[in-house]
Amino acid sequence: MPLVAGYDAIVIGGGPGGSTVATQLARVGRTVLVLEREKFPRFHVGESLLPFNLPLFERIGVAEKVRAAGFQVKRGAYFWNEQTGGVRAVDFASGVDDRHPSAYQVKRADFDELLLCHAAESGAEVREETEVSRVIFEGRRAVGVVARPRDGTEEEIRARVVVDASGQQALLSCQLGIRKFDPKLRRAGLFAHYEAIRWPEGQRPGDILLPIDRGVWYWIIPFSDGTCSVGEVFEPPLANEIAGDAASLEVRFEKLLDRSPRMTEFLAGSRRTSRVFGISDYSTSSAQAAGEGWVLVGDAATFLDPVFSTGVFLAMAMGERAAKRIDRALEKPGTVAAADLAPYAKEAKQLVGRFRRFVYAFYDPVFFEVFCSKDPFDKMRASVTTILSGGIERIPLMARVWIELVFLSVAFDRFRRRLGLGPKAEEAAA
Ligand code: FAD
Numbered sequence: 001m002p003l004v005a006g007y008d009a010i011v012i013g014g015g016p017g018g019s020t021v022a023t024q025l026a027r028v029g030r031t032v033l034v035l036e037r038e039k040f041p042r043f044h045v046g047e048s049l050l051p052f053n054l055p056l057f058e059r060i061g062v063a064e065k066v067r068a069a070g071f072q073v074k075r076g077a078y079f080w081n082e083q084t085g086g087v088r089a090v091d092f093a094s095g096v097d098d099r100h101p102s103a104y105q106v107k108r109a110d111f112d113e114l115l116l117c118h119a120a121e122s123g124a125e126v127r128e129e130t131e132v133s134r135v136i137f138e139g140r141r142a143v144g145v146v147a148r149p150r151d152g153t154e155e156e157i158r159a160r161v162v163v164d165a166s167g168q169q170a171l172l173s174c175q176l177g178i179r180k181f182d183p184k185l186r187r188a189g190l191f192a193h194y195e196a197i198r199w200p201e202g203q204r205p206g207d208i209l210l211p212i213d214r215g216v217w218y219w220i221i222p223f224s225d226g227t228c229s230v231g232e233v234f235e236p237p238l239a240n241e242i243a244g245d246a247a248s249l250e251v252r253f254e255k256l257l258d259r260s261p262r263m264t265e266f267l268a269g270s271r272r273t274s275r276v277f278g279i280s281d282y283s284t285s286s287a288q289a290a291g292e293g294w295v296l297v298g299d300a301a302t303f304l305d306p307v308f309s310t311g312v313f314l315a316m317a318m319g320e321r322a323a324k325r326i327d328r329a330l331e332k333p334g335t336v337a338a339a340d341l342a343p344y345a346k347e348a349k350q351l352v353g354r355f356r357r358f359v360y361a362f363y364d365p366v367f368f369e370v371f372c373s374k375d376p377f378d379k380m381r382a383s384v385t386t387i388l389s390g391g392i393e394r395i396p397l398m399a400r401v402w403i404e405l406v407f408l409s410v411a412f413d414r415f416r417r418r419l420g421l422g423p424k425a426e427e428a429a430a
Pocket of ligand 1: 012013014015016017018035036037038044045046047048049050130131132133165166167168169171189190231233279282297298299300303306309310311312313315
């Protein structure tokens with residue numbers, strides 16, 4: 001096997017996480033190689049971004065290119081709790097931190113290609129259609145990768161740091177046996193693209209629409225070319241129950257859509273323009289996000305359930321932080337120690353932790369009922385909106401207090417229900 005001389009860093013995967021690390025390292029003059037197994041543009045799920053992605057675009061120097069791409073502007077989200085009739089409009093402009101009142105809805109084929117080209121224009125070497133089959137270790141230290149281009153040959157490529165940004169494949173944490181599923185978030189998703197969806201009257205154009213009905217939450221994400229992404233998320237046994245064990249993805253998808261009167265109404269007269277894609281058991285995390293000479297970024301490190309559209313933001317935020325720590329570690333001569341990269345692992349954990357609590361809460365019927373109630377205090381609403389915009393890096397003190405009060409009021413509500421002073425949680429969920 002030919003051995004290729006070393007880079008400062010090798011990045012496995014050219015999604016948003018990988019492109020961000022590569023861009024930031026290249027911009028400070030590091031030699032970076034990105035190995036991506038697909039040929040871009042390629043389809044990918046995860047099309048609704050958060051407002052706090054925008055300052056991140058500025059920081060990595062891609063904001064102007066994103067603006068020029070003409071993606072659909074998104075100003076918020078709209079949730080329907082079909083069981084209680086409650087609704088919740090999330091308006092990003094009304095957050096406590098209202099500096100970033102909008103985000104984008106993006107076709108990931110275009111968005112990811114834009115980010116990967118930006119990494120290349122920033123100085124990273126990008127090789128598409130090149131799969132990494134494993135990370136090479138010497139003792140506990142990652143020293144490179146085995147890469148396989150399309151012609152089937154293999155080469156060993158060395159680097160001082162290996163970054164795994166391979167998304168759900170989580171190549172390195174699987175290799176190390178440190179990947180675990182989150183049993184509280186065992187869910188599956190089915191999704192496809194549509195055309196000719198008539199935008200529902202009264203709904204603000206560009207928002208993500210999220211009806212939640214008997215154990216399934218659905219999304220409609222509108223794109224600037226008039227097409228939409230449509231998806232559904234559910235506990236896997238439900239699709240078997242409704243469509244039968246042997247049903248195709250298409251049949252499962254259609255049957256779950258038919259189950260929702262609101263989705264049926266929204267999709268009347270529309271046409272599906274892609275095949276149906278499916279994914280399950282995607283909420284995972286790795287026991288460790290960094291070690292001797294290696295770092296995990298984005299879904300390869302941790303992925304939370306997608307209900308609050310946090311995936312791309314987290315992958316890029318991790319990518320930015322990883323690049324900073326790697327650059328600092330590379331300043332020292334010799335090998336990169338686990339201790340040099342440990343601060344990144346801590347930061348990545350903190351970032352994800354700030355959203356995790358809300359994701360768990362979403363699946364708690366009592367919390368969700370409160371979330372969709374008519375009159376929460378404005379301050380509570382604004383504080384939660386800031387988190388849902390991605391404003392987790394510097395949460396203002398008062399917003400933290402209001403958020404704690406939200407969770408306290410849910411705990412109090414649950415207690416009341418236990419005493420028989422309100423509907424039981426199961427009734428709220430029914
Ligand atoms: P990815 O975007 O997956 O990129 C990884 C890249 O690595 C891919 O291009 C892949 O081809 C490449 N790769 C993999 N293995 C190898 C290998 N061995 N060698 C070389 N290359 C390799 N997020 C949002 O922000 N908004 C949403 O609305 C949203 N909706 C979602 C809905 C569902 C149902 C799911 C499951 C996820 C959703 N997400 C959403 C999450 C989002 O898709 C991910 O969090 C995001 O793509 C993570 O970026 P990444 O760079 O870590 O990984």
